[in-house]
Amino acid sequence: MKNKLKRFLRPADLIAAAAVLAAAGLLALLGGTDGATAEIIVGRQTVETVDLTAVREPYTIALDNGVTVAVEPGAISFCASGCPNQLCVRAGKLTKAGESAACLPNETLIRVTGRARNAPDALTG
Amino acid sequence: MMNEKRKKLTKLAVAAMLAAAALAMSFFETTLTAGLPLPPGVKPGFSNIAVLFACASLGLPSALSVAAVKAGFTLLTAGPTASLLSLCGGLLSVLAMYFLLQIKHRRLSYAGVSALSAVAHNLGQLAAASALVGSALYLSWLPVLLLSGVGFGLLTGVILNAVMPALAKLKLFR
Structure with a gap:
């Protein structure tokens, strides 16, 4: 079962995705101050x-x-x-x-x- | 000699089929997302399945030409601005795919390659838009754009992972 899943999605894929998501989260958190x-x-x-x-x-x-x-x-x-x-x-x-x-x-x-x-x-x- | 020529012709024919498939998937996608209140730039990008397959099995020039055909089609359907954005996004995403696929002992499957190239596509479009207005654009929904790029990129990559065995059985390059 596990091997079958690995054919579609590998751990490295998820790590790469998580890295981008972290960057997106950081951007969302930083986008803060009200404009003047x-x-x-x-x-x-x-x-x-x-x-x-x-x-x-x-x-x-x-x-x-x-x-x-x-x-x-x-x-x-x-x-x-x-x-x-x-x-x-x-x-x-x-x-x-x-x-x-x-x-x-x-x-x-x-x-x-x-x-x-x-x-x-x-x-x- | 003859064999070389035949190989080249096969490659050309397959690239043309992939370009056609990419256009069909783009069209299918617009009918799917029409009416949904998605922020600009957020879309599934199913045609990337064809581009990624082209990059993986035919090489960089073929993948670039599929991306160029897509931009050409956008020129006809949505005008020059959209076409330029499509071209810049497509170019950057194909380059990202190519370099990721070149990595030796690559641990990423097509899903990871697709997710990262989708993000490259979005950033390429943003860069092109910034160049057009002559000022760095920062979109309030950039985090959403990155999120959707990764999510849909993974999805289309998983689809390619799933259909790859079937495509390999076709023995397109023999």
Whole structure:
């Protein structure tokens, strides 16, 4: 029985899987601090910076390229875009420092940064 | 001489069949996951079964061409951006497979190779997306993406482990 199982899955497979899961768990634990500001970048140019801590009422920003971004207290998200797969919308709300989402067909990026001491870009391995 | 040529042709034909199988599995997968609220990038990746088989039995060039055919198909069905992501993910995952399969006295079965190459696929796509926007992207669901890569990667690898004896019986390369 044991040998039969070994044909499908070996201990080394599970060790490799566990190593990646540990890395994923570590990332999940580290992704912590609330974001302070959000940047909207179109074609590598920052077009808008929002202080998320100062937002009281939700509102939307319509960009020139047809993308609409929703801002609410402590969060920013894509709410509409003309692209076919809507991945950017499905990315959901960004709330933590270091998170980002992009609408690639429209070259639009939103990202949340914390205060100056946070270095969000260093998180991507 | 003649034998060499025949071998090459067989390899080409099998690679083409695997590419077709990969496309069929991709399509089957989209019908399976359609409507499920999965985060972007989370999918079973059944077509990796064909890519991994190509890498293990035909070699690196054939596996790369299967990945390229997949990206080409994505170009037709989902547009250039998705195609580029597919290509970068596919490229990195095939390279990961190749190097893992090269290891002497390898203890990983196809399940482990598949899980790690699935993670390489996800990271390759993230890197390509980051390059496109000119800034390192960090996705809030990256841990979920890694988790699903490992889980589905193990699953597809176990499937290949299971069907390998049957595929070997076909004696494709004789």
